[in-house]
Amino acid sequence: KAVWGQDLKVNEWIQSIHHLNEEEGGKHWDAVMMGVPISRSSISASGASEFPESFRRAWKGFNTYNLDEEVDLRELSVVDVGDVKMHFTDILLSHQNIKDAFHGLTKEFSGSIPVSIGGDHSITAMLVKGWKETYPNEEIGILQFDTHFDLRDLKDHGPTNGTPIRNLIESGTIKGENVFNIGLHGFFNAPSLVECAKEYGVNYITLKKVRKNGVKETVEQALHTLAGKVDRIYLTCDMDVLDIAYAPGVPASTPGGMRTDELFEAVYTAGLHPKVGAMDIVCLDPMRDGVVQPTVKAGTHVFLSFMTGLAMRKK
Amino acid sequence: KAVWGQDLKVNEWIQSIHHLNEEEGGKHWDAVMMGVPISRSSISASGASEFPESFRRAWKGFNTYNLDEEVDLRELSVVDVGDVKMHFTDILLSHQNIKDAFHGLTKEFSGSIPVSIGGDHSITAMLVKGWKETYPNEEIGILQFDTHFDLRDLKDHGPTNGTPIRNLIESGTIKGENVFNIGLHGFFNAPSLVECAKEYGVNYITLKKVRKNGVKETVEQALHTLAGKVDRIYLTCDMDVLDIAYAPGVPASTPGGMRTDELFEAVYTAGLHPKVGAMDIVCLDPMRDGVVQPTVKAGTHVFLSFMTGLAMRKK
Amino acid sequence: KAVWGQDLKVNEWIQSIHHLNEEEGGKHWDAVMMGVPISRSSISASGASEFPESFRRAWKGFNTYNLDEEVDLRELSVVDVGDVKMHFTDILLSHQNIKDAFHGLTKEFSGSIPVSIGGDHSITAMLVKGWKETYPNEEIGILQFDTHFDLRDLKDHGPTNGTPIRNLIESGTIKGENVFNIGLHGFFNAPSLVECAKEYGVNYITLKKVRKNGVKETVEQALHTLAGKVDRIYLTCDMDVLDIAYAPGVPASTPGGMRTDELFEAVYTAGLHPKVGAMDIVCLDPMRDGVVQPTVKAGTHVFLSFMTGLAMRKK
Amino acid sequence: KAVWGQDLKVNEWIQSIHHLNEEEGGKHWDAVMMGVPISRSSISASGASEFPESFRRAWKGFNTYNLDEEVDLRELSVVDVGDVKMHFTDILLSHQNIKDAFHGLTKEFSGSIPVSIGGDHSITAMLVKGWKETYPNEEIGILQFDTHFDLRDLKDHGPTNGTPIRNLIESGTIKGENVFNIGLHGFFNAPSLVECAKEYGVNYITLKKVRKNGVKETVEQALHTLAGKVDRIYLTCDMDVLDIAYAPGVPASTPGGMRTDELFEAVYTAGLHPKVGAMDIVCLDPMRDGVVQPTVKAGTHVFLSFMTGLAMRKK
Amino acid sequence: KAVWGQDLKVNEWIQSIHHLNEEEGGKHWDAVMMGVPISRSSISASGASEFPESFRRAWKGFNTYNLDEEVDLRELSVVDVGDVKMHFTDILLSHQNIKDAFHGLTKEFSGSIPVSIGGDHSITAMLVKGWKETYPNEEIGILQFDTHFDLRDLKDHGPTNGTPIRNLIESGTIKGENVFNIGLHGFFNAPSLVECAKEYGVNYITLKKVRKNGVKETVEQALHTLAGKVDRIYLTCDMDVLDIAYAPGVPASTPGGMRTDELFEAVYTAGLHPKVGAMDIVCLDPMRDGVVQPTVKAGTHVFLSFMTGLAMRKK
Amino acid sequence: KAVWGQDLKVNEWIQSIHHLNEEEGGKHWDAVMMGVPISRSSISASGASEFPESFRRAWKGFNTYNLDEEVDLRELSVVDVGDVKMHFTDILLSHQNIKDAFHGLTKEFSGSIPVSIGGDHSITAMLVKGWKETYPNEEIGILQFDTHFDLRDLKDHGPTNGTPIRNLIESGTIKGENVFNIGLHGFFNAPSLVECAKEYGVNYITLKKVRKNGVKETVEQALHTLAGKVDRIYLTCDMDVLDIAYAPGVPASTPGGMRTDELFEAVYTAGLHPKVGAMDIVCLDPMRDGVVQPTVKAGTHVFLSFMTGLAMRKK
Numbered sequence A, B, C, D, E, F: 001k002a003v004w005g006q007d008l009k010v011n012e013w014i015q016s017i018h019h020l021n022e023e024e025g026g027k028h029w030d031a032v033m034m035g036v037p038i039s040r041s042s043i044s045a046s047g048a049s050e051f052p053e054s055f056r057r058a059w060k061g062f063n064t065y066n067l068d069e070e071v072d073l074r075e076l077s078v079v080d081v082g083d084v085k086m087h088f089t090d091i092l093l094s095h096q097n098i099k100d101a102f103h104g105l106t107k108e109f110s111g112s113i114p115v116s117i118g119g120d121h122s123i124t125a126m127l128v129k130g131w132k133e134t135y136p137n138e139e140i141g142i143l144q145f146d147t148h149f150d151l152r153d154l155k156d157h158g159p160t161n162g163t164p165i166r167n168l169i170e171s172g173t174i175k176g177e178n179v180f181n182i183g184l185h186g187f188f189n190a191p192s193l194v195e196c197a198k199e200y201g202v203n204y205i206t207l208k209k210v211r212k213n214g215v216k217e218t219v220e221q222a223l224h225t226l227a228g229k230v231d232r233i234y235l236t237c238d239m240d241v242l243d244i245a246y247a248p249g250v251p252a253s254t255p256g257g258m259r260t261d262e263l264f265e266a267v268y269t270a271g272l273h274p275k276v277g278a279m280d281i282v283c284l285d286p287m288r289d290g291v292v293q294p295t296v297k298a299g300t301h302v303f304l305s306f307m308t309g310l311a312m313r314k315k
């Protein structure tokens, strides 16, 4: 019912598949999003399972028009397919569901950019595995915004949010050299993880270095390098890459992290690149957020910044 | 190092087994407590895994002397054996650990009252099963303070915090008729659970009726009935039985619940009864608590009220 | 799609008229609710306009089954007709819309109990006037739960939330003697308002006296007296009648007020009475509420307690 | 400028001595209040120094009319003489200033009831000593509402908020047997203090016993006993006597304490007694209070409840 | 009573007209401020009506000496004339009062810089119209710091806080080309408003561009352009231009906004310009602010930064 | 028990002297820290006494590995000697204890860098005096990060947190010209203090100027100048130098202050300099901190940033 000439809020723009008939749902969509309401696999107590709902509720606070880039997101069509079904006590089954759902999604909506919203970072391993199943003969690269390496050993506690990148490397889904982790800082990674990163060839650029070279430039350079080696790039955005002053609503908020304007720029830049073909936003815990919801709003803006890149890509 | 004539805070009274040598640890203890830092098995997002740590930190705000009953808890000896080991992604393994730990504990400290602190309510099924293993030929009864029945079907999502009582009944660990649930109220139980309670013969007394007959009288009557039928009584205290004004720090806080003075009276009364032989405190989420920690303090007081009953029992 | 034998949450029970076709919407409903998202007419800054949305969001935290009374609310059919259209700068126009909407509602759903949710207390004057238009030849009485008289002079600032009862009396809609205000207390009413109450014959019973005689008994007595004089009784529930410890989320929270269990009892008792034919819940400000939403949950429970009375009435 | 027939807020009723000329200030006042902005003498970190300012700011939320007792406080004249001068690093000098100020006040306003607002409980020793200087040949009794005995040894850390009652007894200002402490409960007093209370003959009545006998009856009985032995009774109200659900804004909030309606009743009853000649309100920390200021409002109501007693006393 | 050589807090520096006699009040003042306690005209629920009071209370936390610019604000004389009288239900009458008050103020204090504090942004239309009445033959330009255009259609809901710039343009008070809006960003303006801005020739510079060219440089350039076309420049500062991490206390806080140091620089730069002759600070909602009041302090600093510019201007 | 190859959290790295035997404690330590739990000497109400405990609890959230500088802090050995004994009502005695403790510490651990954690800023005067006693013939310089001069007159209120620098200068412990205060800004210093700074030759560089020249460059330059004149440099870090958005947990938080990344850089740079031989972190009030503890975490990071400098110094 939205008319081109009329103003549009994000909640009026993104279509829920539950309100569409089969024919409408089956049309081409530029992007397709699904929610992943899980945080049982988080090492520390987390409410990241609640972000899909908070995310959808935040939509009405945003217009589709991006004033900075002078682009209207309604040039893109986006469908929300709802949340992946979770099991309350069988985490591996929930993980399997996530993998299957992302595989199914990327197969059914093969021309669309898939986006996963919510959950702890453990799910990225499942999402990328599901994506790989869809494109078994292609090389996948990862662009990660994170305060952490996520290279913990799976033997310790299974596929937690400390392990997704290692999980993907050790399962052969991706190569370590095809990972770029941007934004790490401070005292939040054990030396064994640095060792692991070096051993697997994982590329990482600390926030200090990012700021020296410029956010946009750093991301562009990482994407350029990746693009020479892989067929598709997966963007994973761990919201704890942000500074605690900007994003209190993550399980492990830290001082010394990114500002939101830097993250928006980084994600937008990623959105512009033609090989970036999927995205997730993880580890955003609305239960720890401030009263006026700075982190939920920031997470929503991250999604829209990425969409802006997509929209610009078409031009 | 605490001398009888000196003032004593709870943190100086309860001994950590890690600071004792083998001989000291092996002596007789009136009560033995362990922490259970799990909340992955909770239906809704929960930080109940954090209560063991908050509980121990709260000790220094309490003296051992109970002014109301004029009894000094140091007449009891209490040892803290630390936390049960949890696995981050294998919930059933964590549950098995809890069962094994409680069985081991009640076997090793056979003359002591075991108390479990923290975790979501799913663990009560494990704790009682572990207890049953220690006393396989005895009949166990349950006194439950809760807003909910906890009689959900295990087939739906496995052993969540919605299921422990049903779990115990269906596994043959206890009989439904040997459960007394006290304090339920309002619109927080599905009719199918009421059906289930009736089918299994679970006894329940709503808060409204409790208040009509008196808290102390109701608990005494329930214990009297149970004592005629069972060998040992297990007390399980779900902190969400409290009103939201008194206990915001639970996953599902509700209006219309118990006041803390009522719960303290109820638990104290249970502590007095010679057949009450074990206790747990569950579903207390410090991450949702108010700034001045009303719920953490209330949970700590519940433990001390129970200890007061124990101390009076000896007289 | 709800089946009788299945569990039901309140959000699955109350039907939105927007999701019904004409035939479904036109059937008989036991109760019909509308939202009134206004707080511009509040004397002090208020977010009472936000309650209709918070109310609907709170539904999923409540089952339809009332354990205390052993009644399932699904015996009643309830439809939500949405929110009254408000104007952002013309308060009198918004007020007119409210009056018209309530008149239209009570005419169209003539056999249903109408309930208005949200808004500041100014709207009660509009709601009762709209109701009076539907039943012009009938005498209306008012049962009010409030910390305040709401008898301020309209000449001062027009129809604010300080004036609805005076508004109704001076406009001839109701007689002062047909008002019972229950629950007032403390230092929150100017002496001129007490004078006014006496002059107009408004009946009032302070909380202290309520507690002396019993909540249920006081409400029953008031209803009994009213029933002898009027044809229909309107129940208006100003959430600031509650104590600040139970209901921080009102524009003017005070110590020394009602407990929630008292208000639930009072409202339930009103719901039982055959002449109580309409209800509103006003002055609940979700923006001032605590993090775990004690006031929003209490307001929702008030509605359900009233519904319980209705359901019992049918038996 | 306040006219009898007009409505009056408390801030319009209480006169600031700084806005009066000498003649006006020198007239008879029924009560005279001073602020004591100190909390450096508190054992634990406290913002009780901030209550005088919060108290005055809260006035405009209260009318002078008490609906429960149907009395208008403007029948009393009350003057606010401002705050006692404090030194930032010399606590004993600040204490001396408090003593001198209260002595000066009670001498200058000899027919008035003096009230001290704010500060930690250490100041009660100074206030009563100052009062004693004014009436050196009279016996003073103390009615204390508190969760604690305040009988710690001065040798340990000097005149902290843990010591005022012992300070007064050991200095010979009052006799232990002329102290009634009402409302203590739980695990918040070391056994050595109970010993001390018994040794000095301090009377204490736990909250549990208060509730058994009735709040009003308990206070009346204590006053009756005191009145038979002393010339003047000093009422000291430590706000931590309240339950944490009602009064989070105290340095050591506890579960199991008084409700506000009980404290208001207790203080009102004290205000009625002709021998109660002075009052203080201490240990209210606005920095720990909830957003909607339940404790500041409760403290203000305590003052007004006491004033109500005074007003009724005149009738 | 403030002596030049002595330290001075802002509350000792700004004089309240209520404490001055006629002669004192009638002297020349460099600046004159009034409060506008209204937020009924805000589209979303807002407590912007409370800022005048919070603003005055915040003064005592600031010295008059600006260390960065080494200037003492006491070189300026500033008088506070109090708050404009508001009506509680007639918004247009309140608006009329604001217009009349600003006209009266600028006429009576013709040599002073008028500053309006508080209220939602709807009032800027009234303030500029009142100013225009004082200088009917002069051209007025507007420098706006805002996240929004404020160009909504008045026909929809009348003069809300979404409409002031359009209101001023369509009423002929100012020309669209004489508006510079600085600091807009993100997804918070509907495309129809961008259209409107273009149609009316409103100049706007997004935050991204501001940062590219420098805050100071951008503001200077805008003022330079305006100064070539208008006689007087009105500075309107919507506090929601700030990032949510710095200013949670606004009705619609957003990520991606200005930092406070940028806004202080911008406002200081405006204060320096000889044609900037009036200022307002709007849409600051203290009820949504953080506990330590970052937004109230920021709003107060904005005022003082502007005053610093004025003081430097004289040199 | 920490092995070099294993991951290490800060709580596993810093050794508590209470858990070491005499021989272990007596070995060489690179740094030695003590807690100073005092805030009675603060001008405004403060909970800075609580930081030592919060600091130690925060350790487990940090690894020893600094990813930015690629250095592992375990190259340093650090011992925690616990808290200085405080008196509750004799502030000068507490101050004497602090001085004696720091003197004793720096004598006993003569090759170690001493670090003081917690307390209000008054203690810096005591700490530096204690240090001076250890090195009576050496010249001491001070590098201060602060929003304030701390040059108030001791005659007014004794040695408060407004006076430490003046205290040190007037007592002849240091020379004014050997003080560099970096980071001051805004309206938070009285002109008399600026006068005093000039008179004593105290060097100060406002944040605005710091940003113009670069944080690192400014600190290096200040250290370079100091190093030419003094034997040892004391680094004092008042956490209120940070912006209110980053550090709400200080007694007087202000807008316009430093970002945490700037402070970390500044402190790290100081840590690198061979003459910087002692450090304190003051005026951090955990009771005012946000729920997710941004200020406590920032204070902990400041300590670790300094340690990083020390570690790099050895290379």
Ligand SMILES: [Ca+2]
Pocket (backbone or CB within 6 Å): A121, A146, A148, A149, A150, A161, A238, A283
């Ligand atoms: Ca991660």
Ligand SMILES: [Ca+2]
Pocket (backbone or CB within 6 Å): A146, A147, A148, A238, A240, A241, A283
């Ligand atoms: Ca991470």
Ligand SMILES: [Ca+2]
Pocket (backbone or CB within 6 Å): B121, B146, B148, B149, B150, B161, B238, B283
């Ligand atoms: Ca349960």
Ligand SMILES: [Ca+2]
Pocket (backbone or CB within 6 Å): B146, B147, B148, B238, B240, B241, B283
């Ligand atoms: Ca429960």
Ligand SMILES: [Ca+2]
Pocket (backbone or CB within 6 Å): C121, C146, C147, C148, C149, C150, C161, C238, C283
């Ligand atoms: Ca009302």
Ligand SMILES: [Ca+2]
Pocket (backbone or CB within 6 Å): C146, C147, C148, C238, C240, C241, C283
């Ligand atoms: Ca009311």
Ligand SMILES: [Ca+2]
Pocket (backbone or CB within 6 Å): D121, D146, D148, D149, D150, D161, D238, D283
């Ligand atoms: Ca006390």
Ligand SMILES: [Ca+2]
Pocket (backbone or CB within 6 Å): D146, D147, D148, D238, D240, D241, D283
């Ligand atoms: Ca006390």
Ligand SMILES: [Ca+2]
Pocket (backbone or CB within 6 Å): E121, E146, E148, E149, E150, E161, E238, E283
């Ligand atoms: Ca605006």
Ligand SMILES: [Ca+2]
Pocket (backbone or CB within 6 Å): E146, E147, E148, E238, E240, E241, E283
């Ligand atoms: Ca705006």
Ligand SMILES: [Ca+2]
Pocket (backbone or CB within 6 Å): F121, F146, F148, F149, F150, F161, F238, F283
């Ligand atoms: Ca300082």
Ligand SMILES: [Ca+2]
Pocket (backbone or CB within 6 Å): F146, F147, F148, F238, F240, F241, F283
């Ligand atoms: Ca400072």
